[in-house]
Amino acid sequence: MQQRTIGLFGGSFDPPHLGHLALAQQALAHQLVDEVWLVPVGRAVHRRLSGCADGALRAQWLRQITADMPRVHVWDWEVRQSHAVPAIETLRAFTQAYPQHRAAWLMGADALQGFEHWIGYPEHRRYCDVVVFARAGCVPTYPDGWQKISEPAWPARQGPGHMLYVQASLPDISATVLRRRLRAGEPVDGMVDERIMDQLRCRYGASDGHEHVCDKE
Numbered sequence: 001m002q003q004r005t006i007g008l009f010g011g012s013f014d015p016p017h018l019g020h021l022a023l024a025q026q027a028l029a030h031q032l033v034d035e036v037w038l039v040p041v042g043r044a045v046h047r048r049l050s051g052c053a054d055g056a057l058r059a060q061w062l063r064q065i066t067a068d069m070p071r072v073h074v075w076d077w078e079v080r081q082s083h084a085v086p087a088i089e090t091l092r093a094f095t096q097a098y099p100q101h102r103a104a105w106l107m108g109a110d111a112l113q114g115f116e117h118w119i120g121y122p123e124h125r126r127y128c129d130v131v132v133f134a135r136a137g138c139v140p141t142y143p144d145g146w147q148k149i150s151e152p153a154w155p156a157r158q159g160p161g162h163m164l165y166v167q168a169s170l171p172d173i174s175a176t177v178l179r180r181r182l183r184a185g186e187p188v189d190g191m192v193d194e195r196i197m198d199q200l201r202c203r204y205g206a207s208d209g210h211e212h213v214c215d216k217e
Contacts, residue, residue: 007033007131008094009106010078010087012175013040013058014050015182015200016065017192019173023106023133024072026168032131032154033104037075038062043084045119050179052203055079061200065193088120091127102160103128108170109138116143125161132165136172140165179204 007027013020024036040062042055053061059076066072077093078085087105094103105128107115112132115121122145124130130146142148146163154164173191181188182204192200 003102004034005104006101007036007104007106008039009036010039012044012049013062014175016061017173017178019171022170027106028071030166036072039075039090040079042079042081045084045086061196064195086119088123091124095127105130108133109135128160129162133170134167
């Protein structure tokens with residue numbers, strides 16, 4: 001039985017935006033993975049979270065905006081841990097829990113620039129391949145030790161440790177800019193899914209002395 005390739009897309013999703021969905025859609029459209037699993041962090045390792053929404057709520061938002069995407073799922077394993085979880089720990093857990101699948105870690109080219117400084121690096125090569133999506137202003141780089149592979153050769157690859165660089169058209173949306181706009185009460189149309197826009201305004205909007213009622217489902 002042929003292994004299914006699961007694209008693991010980790011991140012803070014603080015908050016989730018349409019750029020995240022576009023990356024998942026591109027991974028599927030290029031037929032690089034069979035499914036995409038969004039992996040929201042609970043407590044961040046490399047960055048400070050805004051504190052506006054905990055991991056469970058961010059996972060809930062992701063489920064809401066992917067409800068009509070049958071091959072995109074939310075794996076909240078990191079959220080359920082009591083500590084900050086580095087990617088290498090997530091990859092080990094995935095390999096142990098789902099030996100019938102193979103992992104492809106999905107990331108933007110901006111994230112790749114700090115990849116070699118991730119905790120546990122380069123053990124990641126033992127557990128996954130990496131798919132890097134081009135971002136404006138980022139020059140393609142391939143860290144030492146990874147097997148550079150082309151998109152046509154991707155389906156026939158054997159074993160982990162491959163790195164594929166994909167030219168895909170993704171919206172240039174920054175979570176930092178999005179949070180700033182939400183706090184300022186500025187329009188965020190075209191940046192976030194309308195299904196969660198009101199919730200994001202409630203959670204990330206500026207405190208104005210008035211009581212805001214947020215959904216707590």
